[in-house]
Amino acid sequence: MSDEKLVGIVLVSHSAQVAASVAELAKALSGGGVAVPVAPAGGTTSGEFGTSSELVSAAAASVDRGAGVAVLTDLGSAVLTVKALLAEGDELPENTRLVDAPFVEGAVAAVVTAATGADLATVESAAAEAYSYRKA
Amino acid sequence: MLDADFFRRWMTATAALVDREADRLTALDSPIGDADHGSNLQRGFTAVTATLEKEAPDTPGSVLTLAGRQLISTVGGASGPLYGTLLRRTGKALGDATEVSPEQLAEALRTGVDAVRTLGGAQPGDKTMIDTLVPAVDALGDSFAAARAAAKEGAEATTPMQARKGRASYLGERSIGHQDPGATSAALLVAALEEAAGE
Structure with missing residues (x-):
């Protein structure tokens, strides 16, 4: 499996710290085996809360290994910006998908699954399944 | 007929109206949003004006696509992404024509508004820019002035609505009684059409 191309993961949050911390957490929980390409895209280019299409595009390009890119977002403009970029056609790597998943749990599920060498569809469904885990 | 200059004037006039109304937009965004609508749009349309000047697109479609x-x-x-999608899809619908009729603009804007509805999932009555844009596009067949009046009325009609999209929707019934900031800025975009036409 080690020579397989891994799915890249992009984490888009209104907050740079949230995106970076969730990326760190997901990588830590995925164990030490395979280094999944994970990139945070948080806040705006001027360091404020919000979403930057430039940061999202750069993050997606940086994790693209040819096996597709799964993008997870928090809310509002993060969701809409990624959707608008996908509609644009040439702003994100080919085979990039917005994954409908809870941000933290979905990120952990996506990174753990991507580390097994799973394809994009499998990573996507693992992240989406995180919605079904009830806490109370 | 409307040429690339008309569309540039439309964007410049929008930027000027957004500048003038930025504080009001942000004030409207304070009780039900995160108090950044005016400054966000001001930054956006200032950048639009600058890029149109620098790149000098020469068709109506390319002006709007670049602005979006x-x-x-x-x-x-x-x-x-909402206004960007509106302008970009409208621009794409106008194609490569060097001049378009007001009817063609109305038709293209309808395509743009549909794309915004798909992107954000908002329906009329959800207290969003859609409540301004749908009646404005319907009235555009009559005149720019009629579209402007319909847009203003549409924006004002959001006051008694309960928000069902975006951050304001978390407030539930407490969103009632405030005019929606996005519906208000959308009315500026429509008003700028009339100004660009010099009517």
């Missing part, structure tokens, strides 16, 4: 792209990359809030 610029909004998506500079606004930083949800209004960026």
Whole structure:
């Protein structure tokens, strides 16, 4: 499996710290085996809360290994910006998908699954399944 | 007929109205949003004006496509992808024509508004920019002045509505009684059409 191309993961949050911390957490929980390409895209280019299409595009390009890119977002403009970029056609790597998943749990599920060498569809469904885990 | 200059004037006039109304937009965004709508749009349309000057696109479609792209990359809030999609899809619908009729503009704007509805999932009555844009596009067949009046009325009609999209929707019934900031800025975009036409 080690020579397989891994799915890249992009984490888009209104907050740079949230995106970076969730990326760190997901990588830590995925164990030490395979280094999944994970990139945070948080806040705006001027360091404020919000979403930057430039940061999202750069993050997606940086994790693209040819096996597709799964993008997870928090809310509002993060969701809409990624959707608008996908509609644009040439702003994100080919085979990039917005994954409908809870941000933290979905990120952990996506990174753990991507580390097994799973394809994009499998990573996507693992992240989406995180919605079904009830806490109370 | 409307040429690329008309569309540039439309964007410049929008930027000027957004500048003038930025404080009011942000004030409207304070009780039900995150108090950044005016400054976000101001940043976006300032960048639009600058990029139109620099790149000098020469067809109506390319003016709007470029403006839309610029909004998506500079606004930083949800209004960026929403207005960006509106202008870009409208621009794409206008194609490569060097001049378009007001009827063709109305038709293209309808395509743009539909794309915004698909992107954000908002329906009329959800207290969003859609409540301004749908009646404005319907009235555009009559005149720019009629569209402006319909847009203003549409924006004002959001006051008694309960928000069902975006951050304001978390407030539930407490969103009632406030005019929606996005519906208000959308009315500025429509008003700027009339100003660009010099009517």
